[in-house]
Amino acid sequence: MSKPLPRTLDVLDAQYITPNMRRITLGGDGLSDFPEHQESAYIKLLFPQSDTERPLMRTYTVSAQRSDAIDVDFALHEAEGPASMWARHAKAGQQIRVGGPGPKKLINNDADWFLLVGDMTALPAIAVNLAQLPADARGYAVLEVTTELDMQILKKPKNMEIHWVINANPSADLCPLLDRVKTLVRLDGQPAVWAACEFHSMRALRQHFKAHYKLPKTHLYISSYWKVDDTEDQHKIEKRNDAQAELA
DSSP: OOOOOOEEEEEEEEEEEETTEEEEEEESGGGTTOOSOOTTBEEEEEEOOOTTSOOEEEEEEEEEEETTEEEEEEEOOSSOOHHHHHHHHOOTTOEEEEEOOOOBOOOOSSSSEEEEEEOTTTHHHHHHHHHHSOTTOEEEEEEEESSGGGOOOOOOOTEEEEEEEEOSSOOSSOOHHHHHHTTSOOOSSOEEEEEEEEHHHHHHHHHHHHHHTOOOGGGEEEEEEEOTTSOHHHHHHHHHHHHHHHHO
């Protein structure tokens, strides 16, 4: 099956939901054939370059969907790329080309308990994951944000504990997400783990989960969404090389 062509969507609204997270609401006629129930699926935003260059493509998560609109939450950084800069200045009435949606990335609900781990880039997807868990789900969500003001009230089962980690300066040398994960009390039974974050943190977490959790592939999703000091294009190359090394 061929991929659907990118669609043009209208910016309906743009607002900060925390100091470093901006929600852009997209809709318009281009959304008429957008599939239903795509929360947590990824989309590709296309940013025009010069007339002779291909547009820059950046990947984001559908954080919410209604009949006439989708919400896309952008984690904003000091070193802004084209997507963050666009999101910071987006206004109602503007338009953007959007590809997708791609596959949804949800935690395996067939587990005895759950662990979700991620930084602000993964927070939209983790929020969707938490909201769709069974009402009796138990476990943890470990979430790294830039400041205390970036902590959000998230819909979740009552026995899912949220552990916030404040980290204003992500680096390749430290992994506060892993440090907090190591403090968690392991629950009884088969866990399912979903994790997404910066590239170096992802590798540190992956090593820990493989060494100490012994998870089947069906119960572990782990991905890097960005890499400190790299562009998204450079990160894609690193991510591909890392995946090939894991298979070797």
